[in-house]
Amino acid sequence: MINVSLLSDMLAHLDSGVVVMDEDQRVVFWNRWLERFTGYTAEDVRNKTLPEIWTEGLDPSVLEIVDEAVNSGLSGTLSQSLHPQLLPLESVEYGGPKLRQKLTAIPITAGVHRYCQLNVHDVTDSWHRDLMLREQSKELRTQHEELRSAEERLRSIFDLSPDSILLVNGDGSIEQANSMADNLFEAHIHGSDLRSLFKELVDQEDWLGYLYNASGSDEVRNLELTGVRPAGEFPVELSAVSVNSHASDNFCVFCRDISERKSIEQKLTLLAEHDHLTGLANRLLFSEALKHALKRKDRHDEQVALLYIDLDNFKPVNDNHGHDIGDAYLKVISERLVDVVRDEDILARIGGDEFAIIVENEQILPEDMAAFAKRILKGLNQDVELAGAKLTPSASIGIAINSSHEPEEMIQHADTAMYQAKNRGKNRYQIYSRESASEWGDTASMQFQLDEAIRQQQLSLLYQPILMVGDGSLAALEVFLRWDHPKKGMLSPPAFLPMLINNNYQLLLDEWVLNRALYQWQSWVESGDISDNVCLSLNMPVLSLAGNSLLNMLEGCISQSGVDPQRIIIELTEQQLLKTEDGGKRALHQLERLGIKLAIDDFGSGASSLAVLSQLPVSVLKVDRTLVTEMILSDKGKAVVASIIQIAHNLGMSVVAEGVENRQMLIELEELDCDGFQGYFCSKPLPGDKLSEFMTLVGSYSDMH
């Protein structure tokens, strides 16, 4: 058995306070722990009640539980929570703070005596620790709340977003999907593979790599893909962002159905790229298509042909039958063209009456295109009946095959070929080739070639003598321009000048011719080959006369050369003269004032009116070779020439007969009192260095006569 002394020692060393009180609630035991925290020894407190020990600072609840234990045998407990301080204890040893305590009162019965054992526990540390934990916990809770509310906000965005949002892991497995995504793909897609939802990704092991490649940048934004769902395929726009968490590498994928937008875009594209009248591609789409075709040609070694189709005589259709019939006519033409082209060819309407076809193939032979063009023409040539009018369509087709890498150049080639076809009589085709092109060429290339020709001295002047009928003396020299082309041989102006019409280059060429002729004239006069009353007769297109440039040029060159303007004759054909507008007529009068003479070339070849001529300052009338030929064939022909000479003389003009090829003609002309003549009977156009030789022959004219 444990003796009292041992028990007392044990209680003394407890790490809590123990005080035992008797029935009168007087202290009978007070352990060492209490001595330490109260400063009172067991001797100090023996037989004292608690209120006697502490006159203040004692919680009344302590006395109540002691009373219950002693008198009612009930245990009691008092918590640190409800009582800031039960006993006025403080750490005396350490001068520390007041202690927070927890108390229990336990009734003890020993024989007939009742005692109360009051246990005092120091819970200061745990109290403060608890409070601290509570603070921390509160903070964590606040943070947690904030996180939760942030997550809730994100969740609402996720759920309510009008876009489909998928959370995808690196393997392509869908870890989360909002309801929009399920609706979009018409399935519950959580857990499925992203690749199964997009046509382009189905066979892609590295789906992410594919997306980045397709985007061509380091972010996947608004990439257009084809979505797959039970109802079929649909266009979808996809963006993806990496959402790296510490655990794994996930991706947030946003999708949007763009069917509606696509359909609007297609409609807009159709409107923007198609001709509203015929429904064919318009010029814009044609240009794009040609550009792409040429790119493919370069990349894949394919061949491209361009057919440029210009309807012949479309303007009269509009003018004579009205625009409604014109439009209907164009529709018929476009339908006929649609019938002959292949599905893969691109047919476009690129102007009012201009169409174009782009043909792509592995190999395109000129003969294939020729056959194609023939089919097109055959199809077009069928009669069209519109509102009672019967029309026979035809077209001129220019074809360029692989002629350039540049769309614009290729169009120009086809256009040039088309003009060639038109010039050759319409309703036909022409395949562009560099050779055929340079025959006509375009304006720019013609200018370039002429520059080269001047530099290379390929251009030269020929002079055809015009002799007086009466005495065979040299009256004038008509100047002709010739181009000694290295490949084509000798070319005359009609072969190349049409390309320069309406162009300043014509003026430069005229200036070159004039200066050259004036220089030659002067040297012949100086050398005594010709007399200074011989005239120079030059051909100049009347259209240029409308401006001041030609007049200024003539005046400038002539005055600079010192040649008498009276010696210069400008020849105009009667067609040119008839077309001359008021401005041109004023220019002719101005020529007269300068002293320059005006001659009418080829008179009688067109519908000339002597009445019109009488209004103009014309000095010389050159009778066309056809009339001169007629003259010796019939009396009527002779009468015509006779009348012309008669009237011309009456109007104060002198007359020159063109195309005199034999003695008979000359005899007749002399009879009819013609003033001058030219033609092979006398001399063909001569190079400058042959004139001297000719002049020696002129002396024998009398013999010829």
Next chain:
Amino acid sequence: MQGKLTPTHLDAMTELFNIGIGRAASRMSGVIESPFDLSIPRLELQSVFELRRRMLVAQTSGEILSQQFLGDCGGDAYLIINRTSSLELIRILLGDGFGTLGMGDIEREALKEITNQLLNACLGTLAEVLEFEQQGCLPRLVHSKELEERFRQSNVQVLLVSMVFATDRGRVEGQVAYVMSAVSMERLVGKLNQFLRKYA
């Protein structure tokens, strides 16, 4: 049958409990320094089965406060109060900063003290008036598994005391179940009969 608890017994006990609980209320008012009302609107005798059902309904947590009483009418008292209500009671007693983070040491100790005072007040008054010896132990937390063991004994009877705690900070309802053996119950009935004979 002497052992049977009649409505008269229950009425008498309700009166006695209300006296005791009045004392407890006045002490609690002093502790929390504001008016604290306690009342016992109902007292009933129930089976263990019914007790278990009510504990399920009340969704009491895994630990339940219990206090044992030894003596002639000894038994085990349990505080049956659901988690929300017990935290609300803590908030009423300790103020707004407590009870919000769940049941910690501070909350548990406070609940022990109030349970101790309630049970001491009720049983103390009963023992004093009916003149039987008893000894009350300290309240402790028992696990629901221990209760299962206790309730498996078929010869126990349950005195179920409904309680209402009310202050100007709020109002909480709970129950105290006093589980007694048949012998204890028989002695209690005997004591009640003596008391009724003496004063009725």
